[in-house]
Amino acid sequence: MKNTRELDPSASPLAYFGSELRRLREAAGLNQRQLGEIIFCTGSLVGQVETTHKLPTRQFAEAVDMALGTGGSFTRLLPLVLKSQLPSWFQPYADMEAKATHISTFQTQLVYGLLQTEEYARAVLATDWPDNLEDLVAARMNRAQVLKRKIPPLIWVVLDEAVLLRPIGGRKVMRNQLAHLLSFKDNEWVQIQVLPLSAGEHSGLMGSYNILRSDDDPDIAYSEDYETAHATADPQAARARSLRYHHLQAAALSIKDSAALIARVMEECYGEQPVPDGGTVA
Structure with missing residues (x-):
């Protein structure tokens, strides 16, 4: 039985996406099954997206644009849909991050969100047992689209060595995550340094934070705790945070x-391990 749930297109970006999909599909004289056959998915999936029970993927949006001749409308709408799945307190930061030209970040616990693999992000986000885990993962992965821009932001990352040693998601997930970090080794737009445990006390002991710079706005100093965010454009606060960051870089x-250390940890902590019968396990 097809789903005919009525939607208020003004309720959310996802509701607008679903209502427009239904409107244009019906205008094309297609039922859900027929559209599904054209874009190589099930009619049930089309219905789930139309009724906001399923988040559309980039592949789905691009296929619908092609099938309905919408000139890329659904693909352009998708980032707004995905961003709407982020926690409300985080959305302002996502907006600032998307238009930043320079991002400096110090991370004490986790890999910075833009550099997380999907499996690592899923393991991190699952710790809060959310009902919409896959939607949150998709939203986090969408943030990384800024790395694919023609001129991406310059991202400078300082990771505490503990980030490398904390086995988020298990050995395989961590090995892939560290390999992903190493994939940026020759990327001029992403620079990664590791603050070794041997550094002892340092200027970042109070926790993780980011500094965002853009062409048209003042510098933003940003940090967060469990469910709230703290952002300030106060020049003195941003300058003080920048000074601390320079000390961390030094x-x-x-x-x-740093790349050599990441590679060594990847092999020593998350590489293949011998088993009693002489084989190996990942």
Whole structure:
């Protein structure tokens, strides 16, 4: 039985996406099954997206645009749909991050969101037992689209060594995550340094934070706790945070030595391990 739930298109970006999909599908004289056959999915999936029970993927949006001749409308709408799945307190930061030209981040617990693999992000987000886990994962992965822009932001990352040693999601997930970090080794737009445990006390002991710069806005100093965010454009606060960040960069390993440490941890902590019968396990 097809789903004919009525939607208020003004309720959310996802509701607007679903209502427009239904409107244009019906205008094309197609039922859900027929559209599904054209875009190589089930009619049930089309119905779930139309009724907001399922979040559309980029592949789905692009296929619908092609099938209905919408000139890319659904693909352009998708980032807004995905962003709407982020926690409300985080959405303002996502907006600032998307238009930043320079991002400096110090992370004490986790890999910075833009550099997380899907499996790592899923393991992190699952710790709060959300009902919409896959939607949150899709939204986090969508943030990384800024890395694919023709001119992406310059991202400078300082990771506490503990981030590398904390086995989020298990050995395989961590190995893939560290390999992903190493994939940026020759990327001029992403620079990664590791602050070794041997650095002892340092200027970032109070926790993780980010500094965002853009062409048209003042610098933003940003940090967060369990369910709230703290952002300030106060010049003195941003300047003080920048000074601390420069001290962290000076105390961290060089970019080359950081990559070597990441590679060593990847093999020593998350590489293949011998088993009693002489084989190996990942």
